[in-house]
Structures are given as structure tokens and as C-alpha cells.
Amino acid sequence: MPSLEIIESGVSHTEAKGILILWPSTGGNARSFRIRDSELITHGLRLIRFNPPSHGNSDGIYDPKVAISLLYDYLKAKQYLNHRLFGIGHSGGGAALLLLAKQIPFQKLFLLAPILNSVLSLKFLYESDSIEEFSRLLLQPEVADDEFPNNLILNTLSNSDWLVTGKVDPLSFPIKNTRIQVASLAEFLRNLFLPGFQVSEGDLAHHSEVTIFLPKEDKWFPKENTIQFAKKNQIRVVEILEAPDHFFSRSWLRVWNEIQAIGW
Template sequence: MFPLEIIESGAPPNEARGILILWPSTGGNARSFRIRDSELLRDGLRLIRFNPPSHGNSGGTYDPKTAITLLDEYLKGKNYLKKPLYGIGHSGGGAALLMYAQKTTFRKLFLLSPILDSVLSLKYLYESDSIEEFSRLLLLPNLSDSESPNKQILESLATPDWLVSGEVDHLSFPVKNVRIQVDSLATFLRNLFLPGFQVEFGVNEKRTDVTIFLPAEDKWFPKKQTVDFAKRNEFRFLEIPEAPDHFFSHSWLSVWKEIKSIGWD
């Protein structure tokens, strides 16, 4: 079994009034979100920083469904599911928390630009000529673009043809950089995009209080789709004007301020 990095902090388990799960973006790291222990203690929250497979120091190759099962097993093992659950998820992590919320009751979810449809996200990157932002997240360090396997990655993902053909076997090699580590890039692409995942409508059957945060501009997923989705499901949505992009660069503290103002009750 591969190692799984899950970092806990905040209120002691036996004293916590609620469990806050933090799920990063695909290729992100749960360690990067600044949340003070003093704030968690004040609010009585136990923070679970969840790095799913291939994120942070977790091994394996990422697959949303498998990651949800792993998190669920961990929370059951810790007896945390008996306490109120809260979640913060970014991008693909936000989508995963929405999917998890279909089977497990959350009191509140705070989602930063959730990727509601993985294939649509890639098509949107192609349409906006921004696909290289995605491709470069997968490159091996200390290699030029003209060296293998970086050359293969950039050339293979330069057009959306592979989304139609499903031909990714030639990318069956490991990738490890500061953002992501996978045993097989081909398996990673299959898990996320062939055929991909969609967050189904009607996810709010459990009446979870959901807030979606949007940046000023998002090249990774169409904001209109997200707003329409929020309206259909009666989710709260807020734009963070100082957030310049999908990654909410240099604006996490603004999001955290909004989360605290909404509160945990």
C-alpha cells in the first residue's frame, strides 16, 4: 500500500466540535493553505489536511473515486464521521468534496473554482489557448522541452486529439515534480479524463450549505457554467476580485476571511 499523507491540527479530537477537511487542487498540496491553529482552537475545529494519492508526500496515482474512498475510510477509522463535517476544496478537490457529499453529510462546504466536469475543463483550456498551463504541471524537472519525456508530454497534449482517440499508452512512464507524482502519466490521464468525471446535478439533496468562490478570471473552467450550477442547486457564490486566476494566487487570505465571516453554524 502506498503512503498517504494526512496532516491533523487544531482542536484535540476528543474536544473538537467539528471536523474541517481541506482537499487541494489536482497537483496541489494541502500544506499550502495558511490556517492558524489558534483560529481552529477558538472555533473548536479539527483540521484534516488531505493530500490524496500523488499529492504532497502521498504515493500512488490520483483517481477521484479512489481518493474519496480512502478519505472516507480514514474518517471512519478515526470516528470523525460522528461529528459535524466541514470542507474546503480547490478546483478538482472541490469537485471531489461535492461528490463525497453525495454519500456523506457535510454541514458546510467552501469551494474554490470547483472543476465540475473534467473533460469540459480541458476543452476550455484548449479553446482559450491555455492548455500549456496544464501540460507544464506534468513536466519532469531539470529537463528542457526538447528532451524526452517532456517533449512527448508537450507534443501529445498540444491538441485535444487524445481526448477523442484515448491514445495515451505512450505516456506510461512515471512523473515526479514539486506539484505531482504519478507512477504512470497514462493512468493519471485515464483516471481523470477518459472518460472523465462530472458532478451530477441535484447534489444538494442533503441540503448542505455550499459556498463557491470565483476568481476575477478563470482559464481552467468557464465561470458561467459554475454560476449556473450554483443557481440550480441554490448554492451561494462569491467572486473574489483580488483573485487573478484559477489558482487564487496571493488571495487565499481573502477567501479565508470570507469563510470566517460566513461562519461554521
């Protein structure tokens, strides 16, 4: 059982009118989202910042299915499933919350550029010549690009052959940097991309009200796919044109204000 970092704040469990769960992007950190306690108190919310395995100070290796199960077990053990539930998920974390909503009745989900298909995301990065943005999130700090293990990571991921062959065993070594810590990079890649995970229309829990936020430009997942998915399933889409990229750089507070305006 991995040691999980789950940070709670806001009103007490007994006073909470709702439980707000925050799931960061793959490789992200739930601590990075600025939400004031005073705002949580105003809305009567208890906030749960969930760092799944290999995120933040949580150990283990990230596997979306395992992480969904771990969060479900935590919410059940804390008796939070009896409350009104809300979720904020970014990127892969947004997709994970959609899948979790099949098991628990979220009132509302707010998803920032959800990656609805992990393999499609990688292929899109390759097609747009942006794969290095992904590769560099996995590098060992204070090691030159031409030195082990960074040279092996960059060379292996420089083209998409590994998505077809599944040959990632040479990357079976640990990585720890400010974004991610894994005992085996190879296992991390297998869990996410071989064969990968996706959200289909059949996975949607129609009892949940969903809002998707999209940036002006997204190199990590095709916006057209997300917009089409939303239209088919009557999901509200809000484009934050001041957000320059997939990570909503310098734009989180705008998104948070939009969420508060939609309400609880």
C-alpha cells in the same frame, strides 16, 4: 494500499466542535493553505489536510473515485463521522468534496473554483489556448522542453486529439515534480479524463450548505457554467475580484476570512 499524507492540527479529537477537511486542487498540496492553529482553536476545529494519492507526500496514482473512498474510510476509522463536518476544496478537490457529500453529511462546504466536469475543463483550456498551463504542471523538472519525456508530453497534449482517441499509452512513464508524482502519467490522465468525471444536479446532497468562491478570471473552467449550476441549485456564489486566476494567487487569506465570516 497507497501511503497517504494526512496532516491533522487544531484542537484535539475529543475537544473538537467540528472537523474541517481540506482537499487541494489536482496536483496541489494541502500544506499550501495557510491556517493558523490559533484560529482553529478559536473555532473549536480539528483540521484534516488531505493529500490524495500522487499529491504532496502521498504515493500512488490519483483517481478521484478511489481518493473519495480512501478519505471516507479514514474518517470512519478515526470516528470523525460522528462530528459536525466542514469541507474546503479547491478545483478538482472541490468537485470531489461535493461527491463525498453524497455519503456523509457535511454541515457546510466551501469550494474554490470547483471543476464540475473534468473533460469540459480540458476542452476549455484548449479553446482558450491555455492548455500549456496544464501541460507544464506535468513536466519532469530539470529537463529541457525538447528532451524526453517533456517533449513527448508537450507534443501529445498540444492538441485535444487524445481526448477523442484515448491514445496516451506512450506516456506510461513516471513523473515526479514539486506538484505531482505518478508511477504512470498515462494512467493518471486516463483516471481523470478518459472518460472523465463530473458533478451533476443529482449528485448534490441538499443537506449541505454550499458556498462557491470564484476568481476574477478563470482559464481552467468556464465561470458561466459554474454560476448557472449554482443558481439552479440555490448555491451561494462569492466572487473574489482581487483573485487574478484559478489558483487564487495571493488571495487565499481573503477567502479564508470570508469563510470565517460565514461561520461554522
